[in-house]
Amino acid sequence: MSKMIPIAPNLSRRLPKREANRGAWTTEEDRKLAQVIEVHGPRRWKMVAAKAGLNRCGKSCRLRWLNYLRPNIKRGNISDQEEDLILRLHKLLGNRWSLIAGRLPGRTDNEIKNYWNSHLSKKIKQKEDRGGGANLLQQCGARCADCVTMGSGSGAKGEPNEMTSCGSFIQDDAMLDSSFQEPINLEWMSKFLEMDEGWLDFL
DNA sequence: AATTTGCCCAACCGCAGACTC
DNA sequence: GGAGTCTGCGGTTGGGCAAAT
Numbered sequence: 299m300s301k302m303i304p305i306a307p308n309l310s311r312r313l314p315k316r317e318a319n320r321g322a323w324t325t326e327e328d329r330k331l332a333q334v335i336e337v338h339g340p341r342r343w344k345m346v347a348a349k350a351g352l353n354r355c356g357k358s359c360r361l362r363w364l365n366y367l368r369p370n371i372k373r374g375n376i377s378d379q380e381e382d383l384i385l386r387l388h389k390l391l392g393n394r395w396s397l398i399a400g401r402l403p404g405r406t407d408n409e410i411k412n413y414w415n416s417h418l419s420k421k422i423k424q425k426e427d428r429g430g431g432a433n434l435l436q437q438c439g440a441r442c443a444d445c446v447t448m449g450s451g452s453g454a455k456g457e458p459n460e461m462t463s464c465g466s467f468i469q470d471d472a473m474l475d476s477s478f479q480e481p482i483n484l485e486w487m488s489k490f491l492e493m494d495e496g497w498l499d500f501l
Numbered sequence: 502a503a504t505t506t507g508c509c510c511a512a513c514c515g516c517a518g519a520c521t522c
Numbered sequence: 523g524g525a526g527t528c529t530g531c532g533g534t535t536g537g538g539c540a541a542a543t
Contacts, residue, residue: 321513342528395532407531408532417509
């Protein structure tokens with residue numbers, strides 16, 4: 299499924315616009331960056347870039363570290379369990395990729411964002427095209443009398459980033475496995491809340 | 502075998518909020 | 523408290539590659 303990730307492609311993915319080096323990172327650049335971060339830690343990226351002698355901006359160094367060099371990065375296929383979790387979290391949080399990634403150890407926000415854009419968004423669209431695209435909140439409300447919207451109101455792009463007090467909209471997604479039915483969804487919600495008590499701040 | 506098409510994903514960009522002086 | 527700088531985030535781009543033609 300997933301292709302091998304090139305370690306250090308030499309060809310730039312982007313044309314350089316300024317003096318700073320851009321495009322794909324080389325093995326040597328990775329090595330230098332890792333060495334500096336080992337000494338100074340993953341912060342003060344401008345200084346890290348300078349110390350490493352890399353002709354790159356701090357921003358670029360940070361991105362490289364977070365998405366590639368950081369320890370415990372999990373590479374390769376997204377498992378079914380992970381995919382399921384991404385779907386659920388996306389329903390709760392919308393396009394808050396960093397938050398979603400925070401719940402998937404070893405996965406980066408960029409990876410999840412890419413996976414969503416290339417795989418999951420299509421799956422959902424296909425499902426909606428098959429007639430499952432009714433408003434999730436409406437569906438929930440039709441079933442659940444005391445359903446109260448707790449949404450963020452930030453779904454400016456029409457994303458299903460709202461939830462209800464009963465959380466039952468999650469059940470409407472046939473792509474979610476049956477284990478999420480009935481009391482189990484509340485159990486999952488409880489676990490989710492336990493994981494991050496501050497999550498309501500984001501809604 | 503050569504060309505085209507579509508997908509994947511690393512990397513860049515712009516913006517907003519946090520931080521520092 | 524204000525200005526300047528840094529950091530983190532989400533959206534987008536485009537090169538590389540495999541599959542299809």
